[in-house]
Amino acid sequence: MPLVGNIRDFGLSDFLYLVDRGYKTGCLHLxxxxxxxxxxxxxxxLITATRKDDNVPVTELLVRKGKLxxxxxxxxxxxxQSQNGVxxxxxxxxxxxxGRDELQRVLQQHIEEAVYALFSWNEGxxxxxxxxxxxxxxxxxxTPLAVEHLIMExxxxxxxxxxxxxxxxxxxxxxxxxxxPVERTKGINLAADEWRVFARINGKDTLAEIARKTGMSExxxxxxxxxxxxxxxxxxIRKPAPVPMLATGRPLAEAPRVKKSLVTRIINRIRGM
Amino acid sequence: xxxxxxxxxxxxxxxxxxxxxxxxxIEVVSTERPATDDTRLIKKETTVAMDFxxxxxxxxxxxxLFGTPGQKRFDFMWEILSEGMLGLVILVDSTRPETFRETNxxxxxxxSYRETPYVVAANKQDRPNAWSPEELRLxxxxxxHIKVLPCMATDRESVKNVLLELLDVIMQRSED
Numbered sequence: 001m002p003l004v005g006n007i008r009d010f011g012l013s014d015f016l017y018l019v020d021r022g023y024k025t026g027c028l029h030l031x032x033x034x035x036x037x038x039x040x041x042x043x044x045x046l047i048t049a050t051r052k053d054d055n056v057p058v059t060e061l062l063v064r065k066g067k068l069x070x071x072x073x074x075x076x077x078x079x080x081q082s083q084n085g086v087x088x089x090x091x092x093x094x095x096x097x098x099g100r101d102e103l104q105r106v107l108q109q110h111i112e113e114a115v116y117a118l119f120s121w122n123e124g125x126x127x128x129x130x131x132x133x134x135x136x137x138x139x140x141x142x143t144p145l146a147v148e149h150l151i152m153e154x155x156x157x158x159x160x161x162x163x164x165x166x167x168x169x170x171x172x173x174x175x176x177x178x179x180x181p182v183e184r185t186k187g188i189n190l191a192a193d194e195w196r197v198f199a200r201i202n203g204k205d206t207l208a209e210i211a212r213k214t215g216m217s218e219x220x221x222x223x224x225x226x227x228x229x230x231x232x233x234x235x236x237i238r239k240p241a242p243v244p245m246l247a248t249g250r251p252l253a254e255a256p257r258v259k260k261s262l263v264t265r266i267i268n269r270i271r272g273m
Numbered sequence: 274x275x276x277x278x279x280x281x282x283x284x285x286x287x288x289x290x291x292x293x294x295x296x297x298x299i300e301v302v303s304t305e306r307p308a309t310d311d312t313r314l315i316k317k318e319t320t321v322a323m324d325f326x327x328x329x330x331x332x333x334x335x336x337x338l339f340g341t342p343g344q345k346r347f348d349f350m351w352e353i354l355s356e357g358m359l360g361l362v363i364l365v366d367s368t369r370p371e372t373f374r375e376t377n378x379x380x381x382x383x384x385s386y387r388e389t390p391y392v393v394a395a396n397k398q399d400r401p402n403a404w405s406p407e408e409l410r411l412x413x414x415x416x417x418h419i420k421v422l423p424c425m426a427t428d429r430e431s432v433k434n435v436l437l438e439l440l441d442v443i444m445q446r447s448e449d
Contacts, residue, residue, distance in 0.1 A: 004402050009371035010412065018411040166374055232414075238385045258359060260447045262277070262334070267440045269330045270433055273296070 008123035013230040016147040020044045027132040032124035040134040045144030049114045057137035088137040119154035148231040155227035176203035282341040283364035284372040288396040288426035289340035297326025361391035367403040390442040394424035
C-alpha cells in the first residue's frame with residue numbers, strides 16, 4: 001500500500017530519512033500545482049529522479065550535455081531494445097560509449113539539482129509506491145546515491161525558521177550524537193561552518209551555547225543542526241529540568257516502582273478479559 | 274483499595290476514547306468541565322476534557338485508564354495525568370502523517386518529565402494507506418527498544434495486546 005501525505009506535514013528530508021533507514025525500494029511521487037517529480041530508490045539509496053518537464057531517456061540527456069553523439073545514442077538504444085532486464089545506462093557502459101565515472105558524474109549532477117529544487121517546496125502531495133522501478137531508459141546512476149548527502153545539501157538551501165522550528169523549537173535544547181555518528185558521516189561532506197558546529201556537540205551544550213562558543217548566529221547553528229538531525233546524525237533533546245528531591249533522596253518525579261506480583265496480577269486479569 | 278493508573282495519549286483523533294471504551298468495564302467517562310483549583314497550572318477559563326475507564330483487577334486492586342485530551346489547549350492536563358502513572362500508551366493515527374509531529378511533541382513532553390515505561394500503538398492499521406509500525410518507528414524516529422505495535426482501537430484483542438506489551442515493559446522495570 002502506498003504511503004501518502006503532504007510534505008507540509010512530513011517534510012522531504014524526513015521522508016528521505018525514512019527511505020534510507022527503512023532500506024526502501026520504490027518511487028516517491030511528488031506533485032504541486034502543475035509540477036511533478038519522481039524519485040526512485042533502491043534499498044534506501046537514490047538511483048534516479050525525474051521531473052515532469054524533463055523526463056527524458058539517459059541517451060537524450062547525454063547528447064544534450066555533449067557527452068554522446070546522436071549516432072552513439074541511437075546505437076545504444078538499438079542494443080538496449082534487444083536486451084531484457086538491463087538498463088540503458090548499463091548498455092552505455094557495456095558498449096564503452098562513456099566511462100563509468102563520467103556517467104556517474106553527469107547523472108549525479110543532473111539528479112542532485114532536480115532533488116535540491118524540491119527542498120524549496122513548502123507543500124505538495126507525496127505518494128510512495130513500494131517496489132516501483134524506473135523506466136529502464138531513465139538516467140539511472142551506476143552508483144546509487146546515499147540520501148544523507150542529499151539531505152545535508154538540501155537543508156543548506158533552507159533559509160526559513162518555520163521548518164527548522166518544527167524540529168528545533170528552542171535554542172535551549174541540547175544536541176547529542178546518536179549511535180556511531182562517525183559511521184553515518186562517511187557519505188557526507190561537511191562545510192567549514194558545519195564542522196565548527198559538529199565539533200562542539202557534546203551532549204551537554206545547548207544550541208544557544210554552541211552559537212556563543214562558535215560566534216555564529218543562532219539561526220545558522222540551528223540550520224546546521226537541523227541538517228545533522230534530519231540526516232540522522234544527532235538528536236536534539238530538552239535540557240533535563242532539575243528534579244525535585246524528596247527527603248528520602250528519591251527524585252519526586254521518578255515513575256513509581258511497582259512490585260512484579262502486582263504487574264502479574266494485572267497481566268493475568270487482562271489476558272482473561 | 275489500591276488503584277494504579279495508565280495513561281493513553283496521542284494527537285487529536287488518534288483513537289484514545291475508542292481505545293479506552295473497548296477495554297473499560299465501565300461506561301467511559303468523557304468530561305468537559307470548568308477547571309478547579311486542584312490543578313494549579315490551569316487558567317480559570319480553561320475547560321478540561323478527558324476520558325476515564327476502569328478495569329477491576331481484584332477486590333483490592335483497580336486499574337484506571339486515563340485518556341489525555343488531544344487538543345493543544347489542554348497540554349497542562351498531561352502533567353497532571355502523568356503523575357504516578359504506571360505506564361503510557363502513545364496512540365498514533367497511522368493514516369495521518371500530519372499528526373506525526375504532534376505525536377513527537379507529546380512523547381517529548383512525557384519523556385522530559387520522567388522515564389516512564391511506554392509503548393507506541395500504531396492505530397487504524399485496518400485502514401487503507403495506514404503506515405506500518407516499522408514505517409512509523411522511522412517517521413517518529415523512535416529508538417529500537419521502544420515497542421511500536423499494530424493496533425485497532427475498536428478491537429478488544431488488539432487493545433489487550435497493546436496493554437499486555439506495555440505491562441511487559443513495566444514488568445522489566447518492576448522490583449521483586
